Amino acid sequence: MRQYIIKRVIISFIVLIGVSIMLYAITRMMPSDFVELSTANNLKITEEQKEHLRELYGLNTGIIEGYFLWLGKVIKGDLGVSLYYKRPVAELIKSYAPITFTVAFIALILELLVAIPLGIIAATNQYSKKDYLIVMFAFMGISLPIFFFAVILKRIFGPFGLNILPVAGMLNARATYTGFSFAKLMDYARQLIMPITCFVITSVGGLLRYTRTNMLEVLNSDYVRTARAKGLPERKVIGKHAFKNTLIPIVTLVGGMLPGLFSGAAITEGLFSIEGLGNMALTASYQADVPYLMGFNMFLAVMTLIGTLLSDILYAAVDPRIRYS
Amino acid sequence: MRKRTIFALLLVVAMTMSLLAGCESYNPTYDTLVIATTSFEGKFNPFYAESAYDWQVLNQIFVTPQMVNKDNVLEDYAGSIDYKEIKADDGHTQVEYTIKIKKGMKYTDGTPVTIDDVIYCYYVWADPSYTGPSSTFYTEDIVGLKEYYYDDPNYSSVIEGYAKAVEEKYSLDTISKEDFITYLIETKLEGWWNGNPSAEIASGYTWSDYIIDEGFEEQLKNIDASNPDQMLALLAEVEYTNYAEYYDPATWWGAKLAEDYIKGNLEDGIDVPTITGITKVDDYTCKVLYNSVNIYGDRTVNAYLVPRHYYGEFTKGNAEAVVSANMDKPMGSGPYIWQGYADNIVTCVANDNFFLGKPYIKTVKWQVYTDEDILAAFVAGDIDIANPTLNKDKLQAYIDAGLHYDLVDNNGYGYLGINSNNVEKLVRQGFMHLLNRKPSVEGYYGTMAQLIERPMTTTLAEYPDEAKEYYGYDPQKALAKFKEAGYEQKDGKLVKNGQQLVLNVYIGGEGIGDHPGYAMLTQAANDLKNMGGELIIHDVQFSVLQAAMNSGEADIFVLAWGTVTTCDQRSQYMTGGGQNRTNISNKELDNILEQIVVTMDLKERKALVAKALDIVMEEAVEMPLYQRKNGYVYNPVTVDISSLPETSTYWSYENVLYKIKLN
CATH class of the missing domain: 3.10.105.10 (Dipeptide-binding Protein; Domain 3)
Structure with missing residues (x-):
């Protein structure tokens, strides 16, 4: 196992180099220029000054030269300074990752809590009213555009409806908190109910359908038939034999969700005025902020590789048939 | 005589009464003002802030010698700016600005404000490494400024030489093929080349198709058409041969020569350490000498009072690294003191030592809201002031919600x-x-x-x-x-x-x-x-x-x-x-x-x-x-509407936030 992990880590580094080349080339090929965008409203700017700024920002290099300059810095642990935010990229990721991660993590837990039981109920009651209802709910979630769903939620729970939830923001600015307190935690929780609901409803469908399909497959397998033939009660057949085996692909799927916990959802974060990594990445794309986009995307690439590795390790942990050497 | 004494006493009593009336107690129900804002770039540094929303906050932390009044005319604020025309030795007219700041002002860490801080601001702007929005400062016609920027006392002859060289060597009629190709490659065909040899430049039309249509099919066969560098080189050849007259190599070469020139000058040691046209008179006064008349010179020299000791001393050519290190803890001498930026909320508290008096509102917060949520946030009582984008329907919705508003022309x-x-x-x-x-x-x-x-x-x-x-x-x-x-x-x-x-x-x-x-x-x-x-x-x-x-x-x-x-x-x-x-x-x-x-x-x-x-x-x-x-919308339940100023394009509650009261 250890050998396997070491081998995978080494391969991951090679993959990362390939990914970084692709990412850098794509980022630099964006049809926008940070200098033009940032000086768009500056009535005193001259062409000479724009060239000077490009030189200072390192944007006057070709893609290949620029890539090696960037890589040289990254090897020394420097992800560069964001052109737009004017702060070190690593510091930005460190500051804004917690909120993005918290929202996504809570949403993921809720998704699992909703998707797995509902998926199992749907599968065990295939083609019943329950099944159709659950599948319809899943499809509605998948099909709902998030910006539309957010507006509906705001209308129902905001001041023009039931008036029980705030429409946006991360904290109620009217309140003043000193340090971290239970009241502050409750305020955060209240503010995040709507964005997390949005995340859950619009993402749960995929996981639910995945669980349902896997469960159906497992329910048709021989050992389940044997368990039933043995005369085990249906509760035990589902709970002990089928459920455990359904979990195997789900565990691996969750491992692959790791980067998603940090990438955030640019649109949802923006809709609820949450300043997270996703919303910042969207702004950085609009502003052609090459260092931020590179740093952020590489961070996600690393997370993806870790996620995939974790999936594989978890696969071995939950499925005794699999052994790595 | 006695009558006069009684009259005088009555006057004193009347004046005392009026003073007491002025000192009526201010005990508001609310102690925090929440202002909705669109977004923060998070560059809370007066040298780098660009977004109007970051400036909304910074304008409460930093002050300038003068401030634009409601008619877009500068008037005294934390100091004054005067000018006089003088004759230079050769007889041409120069303009000398005298910038004064008020005595006794202090930064919120207790350090006195001096004119050195204004001069510091000029030097940051003029530094060749500085990339912030005021980096065009070096183009001002201030005596000695360009010499400082280019780090060469004889810069003008060199720059003139470059202009001449550009005309002689790099104009369309005179430029060599090699220089033209260099320019095309370096500028990626003036931004046309997207770096991807297989990309389509029009629907179903690739770079290779273009090269063939322009008569370079043979040359295309001799290169690796999937190699970006080889393709760019060939495209440069195509453009040079067929479309040279549509390009402008002279501007690029002019900028490049100047760029290399500054770099070279700084690398061989600093030759021009100061800007001769900027002189300190005393701790509260300095002068800036313009070489020519500029009707907006006073606006340019109206620098922010930025604490030099806090943002850091720097050597020439290194201002960017030093000054940009502090992006999230601004400190100035304005009416409010920075507390922090977290959860998309900026918090500031009143500066009790503000030179124009203690602000009425103890805490001011700016919270990010999208335009679509502002009305709901007002109705929920979460915000007090906003300036949302308005059209006729939106305005009516604000009116229907019982909110107070002001409309002003946008300055654009x-x-x-x-x-x-x-x-x-x-x-x-x-x-x-x-x-x-x-x-x-x-x-x-x-x-x-x-x-x-x-x-x-x-x-x-x-x-x-x-x-x-x-x-x-x-x-x-x-x-x-x-x-x-x-x-x-x-x-x-x-x-x-x-x-x-x-x-x-x-x-x-x-x-x-x-x-x-x-x-x-x-x-x-x-x-x-x-x-x-x-x-x-x-x-x-x-x-x-x-x-x-x-x-x-x-x-x-x-x-x-x-x-x-x-x-x-x-x-x-x-x-x-x-x-x-x-x-x-x-x-x-x-x-x-x-x-x-x-x-x-x-x-x-x-x-x-x-x-x-x-x-x-x-x-x-x-x-x-x-x-x-533009519209300003206020919540009349929380904001004392009578304390709001008469607004104009250039003047709003933000200019006098320290005077605004809450209910």
Whole structure:
């Protein structure tokens, strides 16, 4: 196992180099220029000054030269300074990752809590009213555009409806908190109910359908038939034999969700005025902020590789048939 | 005598009473003001902040010697700025500005404010490494400034030499093939080359197709067509051979020479350590000497009082690294003290030692809200003040919610620009006749915007009020102009030399035509189609529009200028100007624009502006569209409306936040 992990880590580094080349080339090929965008409203700017700024920002290099300059810095642990935010990229990721991660993590837990039981109920009651209802709910979630769903939620729970939830923001600015307190935690929780609901409803469908399909497959397998033939009660057949085996692909799927916990959802974060990594990445794309986009995307690439590795390790942990050497 | 004594006593009593009345107790129910803002860039540093929202906060933390009043005229604030004209040794007129700051002011860490901090600000702006929004400061005609920037006492002869060299060596007539190719490769064909050899440059048309069509099929066979560098080199060859006259190597070479020059000068040690035209008189006074008259010199030297000890001393050429290190803890001497930025909320508390008195509101917070949520946040009582984007329906919703509001003209304007390099003058003029502006703008904004007849914000005193419509909507006149340009209608198509008249326009309507100019364009597209031409409308995101405009891909674009506070339009309309988006080039116009900024008399200046803008209209490179209004909305439950000032484009509650009261 250890050998396997070491081998995978080494391969991951090679993959990362390939990914970084692709990412850098794509980022630099964006049809926008940070200098033009940032000086768009500056009535005193001259062409000479724009060239000077490009030189200072390192944007006057070709893609290949620029890539090696960037890589040289990254090897020394420097992800560069964001052109737009004017702060070190690593510091930005460190500051804004917690909120993005918290929202996504809570949403993921809720998704699992909703998707797995509902998926199992749907599968065990295939083609019943329950099944159709659950599948319809899943499809509605998948099909709902998030910006539309957010507006509906705001209308129902905001001041023009039931008036029980705030429409946006991360904290109620009217309140003043000193340090971290239970009241502050409750305020955060209240503010995040709507964005997390949005995340859950619009993402749960995929996981639910995945669980349902896997469960159906497992329910048709021989050992389940044997368990039933043995005369085990249906509760035990589902709970002990089928459920455990359904979990195997789900565990691996969750491992692959790791980067998603940090990438955030640019649109949802923006809709609820949450300043997270996703919303910042969207702004950085609009502003052609090459260092931020590179740093952020590489961070996600690393997370993806870790996620995939974790999936594989978890696969071995939950499925005794699999052994790595 | 006794009567006089009694009268005097009565007066004293009356005055004491009035003073006591003035000292009425202020015990508000609310102690925190929440201001809704659109977004923060998070650059809370006066040298780097660019977004108006970051500045909303910084303007409460930093002060300047003078501040613009409600009529856009500078008046004394934390000091004063005076000027006098003096004669230089050679007899030409120079202008000397004397900047004074008030004595006794302190930063919020208790350090006294001195004139050294103002001078520090100038030196940061003038540093060759500085990239912030004031980095154009070195172009000011201050004595010794350019010498300092280029780090060469004889910079002018060198720069002149470069200008000469550029003319002799790098103009279209004189440039060598090698230098031309270098320029094309370095600029990636002026931004045209996208770095991807297999990309399509038009639908179903690749770079390779283009190279073959331009007669370079043989050369294409000899290179690896998937290698970006080899393809770029070949494309440079193609462009040099077939289209050299459409490129401008001289500007790029001029900039490059200057760039290498500064770099070289700094590398061999600092030769010019100070700016000779900036001198300290005493701890509270300094002087800035301009080499020529500049009507906006006072605005330029009106620097923020930024604590030098806090933002850090630097050696020349290293300001960027030192000053940009502090982006999230601003400290100044303004009415409020920075507390922090977290959870999309900026918190500031009152500076009890503010030089104009203790602010009434103890805590002010700025919280990010999207425009769509502002009304709901007001109704929920979560925010107290906002300045949302308004149109007629939105305004009515705020009124219906019982909110108080003020409307002011925005200091900017919307326009449609045409790239004169892509579209010839007669066609531009014809196109102007296809623009039915009134229903388009009024349908979108209602009474929240008005049509303008010249490309300038009406909030400037120099705007030509008498100007009449230059091109009315009239498709027949448009067709006549197209015909005058040589186009004729053949088989239902408007053609010239076999080519149909096809124009493209870029507009930022969020992909759903959400723009005051969109309806006008669809009508123009329809009219042009009826004539046999075509107008392709690209409704795109701003950065895409910007890229298309800069690369020359966009024939026409719809944009707006914001935060315009002066009538200096050299950058927009002068030949080679940094923001000359339409590539207009007119010698007469260049001269007038130069005259405008040295004409002190408003009446004369206004006449010159009118003349300049008439030329711009005649050139048909910009169609002025609208002057819109901004709105401030207040929650009368929490904010003491009687404490709000009379607002104007340049003056709002933000200018006197320390005087605003809560209920």
